[in-house]
Amino acid sequence: MALQYQLKEGSYHLYDMSTPASVVTGEHRLRLKTDNVAIAFNVSTGMLHEHGSPSRIHSWATTARRRLRAAGSLDSANDIVVVSGPLPVDEINKCLRITGYCRRMFSRLATLPHGKLVTRVRPAH
Numbered sequence: 001m002a003l004q005y006q007l008k009e010g011s012y013h014l015y016d017m018s019t020p021a022s023v024v025t026g027e028h029r030l031r032l033k034t035d036n037v038a039i040a041f042n043v044s045t046g047m048l049h050e051h052g053s054p055s056r057i058h059s060w061a062t063t064a065r066r067r068l069r070a071a072g073s074l075d076s077a078n079d080i081v082v083v084s085g086p087l088p089v090d091e092i093n094k095c096l097r098i099t100g101y102c103r104r105m106f107s108r109l110a111t112l113p114h115g116k117l118v119t120r121v122r123p124a125h
Contacts, residue, residue, distance in 0.1 A: 005037065005092045010116060012037050012089070014052070037092055037115075038084035039102060040064075045079075046103025048095055054084040081106065086115035 002017040014032035021028050038057035040049040050060050061082045068077035083106060091112060094101045105112070 003031065003096055005089050005096075007089045007116065011035055012092075036085050037087055038082055039087075039092065039095055040080060040082045041095070041102035041106075042079045043081040043103065043106060046100035046106075048099075048102050049080065051092070051096065057084065058082055083109065088112055088115045091115075 004015050004017050006013050006015060012032075012034050013030055014034075015028040016031050017028050019029040032052055034053040036054050037051065038054040039051045040057050040061045041047055042049070049064070050057050061080050065077040065080055068074075068080075083102075091105050092115075095105060
C-alpha cells in the first residue's frame with residue numbers, strides 16, 4: 001500500500017495511491033481526513049510505527065509503552081516518541097517513504113515551518 005498525505009482546504013487527507021484513481025474525481029481512495037497528523041516512531045532509529053489522527057496515535061503509543069514496560073523493556077518503551085500537529089506534508093510523506101527519516105525530521109522539528117502555512121505571492125507594483 002502506497003500512502004500519501006495531501007493538504008486540502010486546511011485538512012490532511014491520506015490517500016491510498018495503490019488504488020486506481022476515480023474516473024469521476026481523479027482522486028485515489030481516501031483513507032483518512034484529519035485536522036492534524038501524529039507520527040509515532042523510535043527516536044533512536046527513526047523507525048516509523050504508526051501515523052494518523054493524533055488521538056488514535058497517542059492512544060496507541062500509551063498502550064505500546066505500557067505493554068513494553070510490563071514486559072520489562074523500559075528502554076524500548078522510552079524510545080517511542082509521538083510528534084503531532086500541523087506538520088509540513090512533504091516531511092510527513094518522507095517519513096512514510098524513507099526508512100529512518102522520522103529521526104532526521106525530529107532533529108529539525110524546531111525549525112520546520114508550520115504545516116498549514118500558505119505563502120502568498122504579492123503582486124509586483
